[in-house]
Amino acid sequence: MKNTVLKLAVLSFVMLGLSVQAQKKKDEKKVELSVAEKKKALEAEKARLIKPYNPKENAEVELSKLIEKAQAENKNIIVQAGGNWCIWCLRFNQFVQDTPELKSFVDKHFLYYHLNWSPDNKNEALFEKYGNPGEKYGYPVFIILNKNGEMIHVQESSGFEEGKGYSVDKVKEFFEKWADASK
Template structure:
């Protein structure tokens, strides 16, 4: 009985996988020959591999977003600190689910000239957006920039808490990371110092 059950389970898995594959092929317009189907399978495989690598990378990166944080109170404290220190505030909005958010954080933290530029000129805050805590009230206050630009998105506040800039992140990207020159330019543009 065990052998039959195992065989049936394997057959069911193979059949369901074949059916799912066949459905995917049927839903793709104008797949005319086996070479086209092979290209589709190869593309699907590459996409799965890329997702797997991103998931592995995500597990290794620090998680700076805290879904349990009281963002309103935290940002008030950041503004008070910025005023006291003569700096602006950068809010990096995103979440620990977002590979590009984690990559940006890691990039800034491990690139000495960027880390110094940020530490010398800004009070920095990671504003969480996730199913656990969407921080809707805070995001609404800043015009919901994630809806428009995706994540991460950067909100720059002056020392009084006034929003002075929103920066989308995709223009700062380069390959699977970020452009040092573009990120430096972004940070330099919004400092309080000339």
């Protein structure tokens, strides 16, 4: 009798282990599916968003033109460094464009430039000139230039994040701080 009880206990233990392994495999498949679903949703979101970065553009020439315009208009320049591959870069651009109080503030107080960093065009000379902030902070990263093109501030973007987007208050505070600085 003891032997039968012992065999049943061992059998139950083995069955429990097999059941746990089966559940673990199901959970792993759910995670794989979830990752695939998230990737698909991310790609769909990227496809919908405006692509403000131009890897074919000569950024040094464009920025020189912008500096001339900044001097004429007495405005600072926001350089948003990143690329069309970067969902957070695209989200930030869309966020500013779709938030009337931010868009009007930026249009009134700044000139805005999207500095491309991608395998197609790394704009190495410009990034080196500004201390390669993308290597330090990731993307997007913001470089504030005064009207003469002198760098006066570099800002990483994670402090602006809120959920899957950005905080209006934090972004507005950032814009306000650098609108009139060092003109």
